[in-house]
Every structure is written in C-alpha cells, then in structure tokens.
Amino acid sequence: MPSKADLSSTTLPRRQLGRALRDARQARGLTLDQVAAATRISRATLSRIELGQYARVRDMEVDYLSRYYCLPEARIDYLKALASEASTKVWYQDYRHLILPRFNTYLELESFASEFWFYQPIVIPGLLQTADYARTLERLHRPDDSLDEINNRVDLRMQRTRILARQHLPVRAEFLLQENILYTLVGSSQIMGTQLRHIADLSTRDNVTIRVLPFTAGLPTGSVMPPHILLDFPDNEPSVVHTEAAIGTMTFDDAEDVKRFRALHETLQQASLEEQPSRDRIRKIARRYEQ
CATH class of the missing domain: 1.10.260.40 (lambda repressor-like DNA-binding domains)
Incomplete structure (x- = not known):
C-alpha cells in the first residue's frame, strides 16, 4: 500500500x-x-x-x-x-482558521517548492484560477457559508497564485489539463471566457507551462489517474506527491511512490499537446464562451 x-x-x-x-x-x-x-x-x-x-x-x-x-x-x-x-511565521498563518486539516502541510510544501508538476482532470488548478471562478466553486462547495467567509477563502487562493510571479526564487510550474476542464461550465460563460484567457496569458510566462491532454488521447496510463501535484525542492530535499479530493488529501513521500507517480505523469506529458497548440486550443474555446 x-x-x-x-x-x-x-x-x-x-x-x-x-x-x-x-x-x-x-x-x-x-x-x-x-x-x-x-x-x-x-x-x-x-x-x-x-x-x-x-x-x-x-x-x-x-x-x-x-x-x-x-x-x-x-x-x-x-x-x-x-x-x-x-521559526519564521508563514504568510498563510493569518488564514489558519480557513484551512482544512492537512492542507496546512501542503501550503507549507507549496511555499518552499522550486518546481511543480500538476495534473488536473476535473477542475482548473487553484494556482491558475481567477477570483470569480474560485468564488463560484466556494459557493457551490460551501453554500451555507457567509459572503465574508467565502471572500476570505478566495483571498487566500489569490494570495497563493502570487508564487507564479514572485521575483525571489521563481518557481517552475507545468500544468497538464484534461481537455474536458475547458468545457466544464463554472458560473457563467463570461466567467469561463475570462478564466481561459487568464490561463492562456499565464502560459506565455517563461516559468509556466500549460499543456492540454486532448480527448483524443484516451487513457494514456491505462487507468484513471487522480489529480496530483509533484513537488520538487531545492537543496536535494526529497520530492513529494500531493493528491486531493472532496473528502481528504494524501501526501506521498516514499521514494518508490514518488518514482511511480513521476513515471505515470511522464506518460501523461507524452500524450499532451505541446505548448503553442495547447494555448491556441484554450483561446479558441475561450472565444466560444464569449460569443
């Protein structure tokens, strides 16, 4: 196991x-x-x-x-x-009352990672989300929460996205997005159009790669892959894999587990579109939402 x-x-x-x-x-x-x-x-x-x-x-x-x-x-x-x-206070400590158990661990890992390798088959990854897209998800996930609580959680997510643009120790991030994510309506056509254009614009950054795994790729690994994030760190800190779902998260740090995830992730990479075709497809779908 x-x-x-x-x-x-x-x-x-x-x-x-x-x-x-x-x-x-x-x-x-x-x-x-x-x-x-x-x-x-x-x-x-x-x-x-x-x-x-x-x-x-x-x-x-x-x-x-x-x-x-x-x-x-x-x-x-x-x-x-x-x-x-x-012993330094982490930036997200002020949001600790909003953070679910164990996600605190992921935020700490995210803050220190030097490279990210994302695979997401269900929803736009948090680091790529616009505020309106994130707010819609929060309302759906926690319909009984107050507007202030929802806005605070969205603010936390927007704070996290700054890691892609930081000047000190810039991270390298690659996102593999299942094509169906681009067609899954969250909120409204206007929200989706803006969201997809935001993703396409981010993909032009030197440190960000966004690639689409098209419908035509089928199941490259031969099985259903969960959403996951491979995190690499400086100074030879061992890599970890983080997975999450609606009812909980898991962090894998065993070397063999990480090696297996990396091999499967590379299979998904090989089946994905290259950067420019991915960007073109994202912008094409964005235009459909805006028509």
Whole structure:
C-alpha cells in the first residue's frame, strides 16, 4: 500500500536542517549517543532535531553542533539561516482558521517548492484560477457559508497564485489539463471566457507551462489517474506527491511512490499537446464562451 506521509509536526526548513546535521554527524562516523555524551545536548533532542521535529532550534545550538562536526564557516552560516527560517511565521498563518486539516502541510510544501508538476482532470488548478471562478466553486462547495467567509477563502487562493510571479526564487510550474476542464461550465460563460484567457496569458510566462491532454488521447496510463501535484525542492530535499479530493488529501513521500507517480505523469506529458497548440486550443474555446 502507498505510504501516507504525516508532515504536520515539522516544516521544510526544519527537515532540511535536520538532514544536514545528520549527514554531518554520519560523515564524522559518530552515533547520536556519542554526540550526546560529548556535548550539552541530550540524545532525545538530537534525534528530534535530525528528524525536523524540534521547533525551538536556536542559532547557538546549530553553531555548537556544526563546529563539533568541523563544518566550514559558509556551511555553518547556511544552517543557521535554515534555523531562522524554521521559526519564521508563514504568510498563510493569518488564514489558519480557513484551512482544512492537512492542507496546512501542503501550503507549507507549496511555499518552499522550486518546481511543480500538476495534473488536473476535473477542475482548473487553484494556482491558475481567477477570483470569480474560485468564488463560484466556494459557493457551490460551501453554500451555507457567509459572503465574508467565502471572500476570505478566495483571498487566500489569490494570495497563493502570487508564487507564479514572485521575483525571489521563481518557481517552475507545468500544468497538464484534461481537455474536458475547458468545457466544464463554472458560473457563467463570461466567467469561463475570462478564466481561459487568464490561463492562456499565464502560459506565455517563461516559468509556466500549460499543456492540454486532448480527448483524443484516451487513457494514456491505462487507468484513471487522480489529480496530483509533484513537488520538487531545492537543496536535494526529497520530492513529494500531493493528491486531493472532496473528502481528504494524501501526501506521498516514499521514494518508490514518488518514482511511480513521476513515471505515470511522464506518460501523461507524452500524450499532451505541446505548448503553442495547447494555448491556441484554450483561446479558441475561450472565444466560444464569449460569443
């Protein structure tokens, strides 16, 4: 059975820091017990630091361990910067009352990813949605919510879309969209026309690729593929796969699971239209909505 990662008790900077310190310890041929005996840090604390589960890692602890492992100054500065990031307030913390359990984990991964590989057969991915399209979905999904609650959730989604246009550490994102998404009416023809033109315009950005998996491709993988997002990270942080549905989400971090998803995703890529034909098709369908 695939593994379901529980990353809720840690963050990406903590995991990066923990893995780096573990690698440094092992490079010196030391065990946790040996380090604990020679330093002022208990074995339990060392273990939690290496697992990325210690929320209060201080600069002095990172500096102390790094020098004990004889790391160079540049590496020590980098690890201390990671420790600082681990305790920094994330941008979406102000929206935490709107975020479903476990989606908080995905947002943290999304914030630090360097590359995204999306496949969506049902609905326009959140990072590509216009506010009107997102608002329509929120009203359908939560008909009893107040207008303020809906608008706050839409604002959260619009905040997320900024990752595609950020100047610092720009992400690389590829979206594979099943063609039926383009014909699935959400809200009104005007909303859909504007939405599809927005997608086509985004696809002209250097860091964004949007490709359509046409009806004529059939089932390239031989089975029904769920919506999924492959996330790659800097500094050799292991890749993960995130999947979601109406009743819950799963995050896969087992290397074999990720490898399998990547192979299936590549099969979908091979069956998809190239960038310019995809853009042309999206704009053609947008014009139909606008007529």
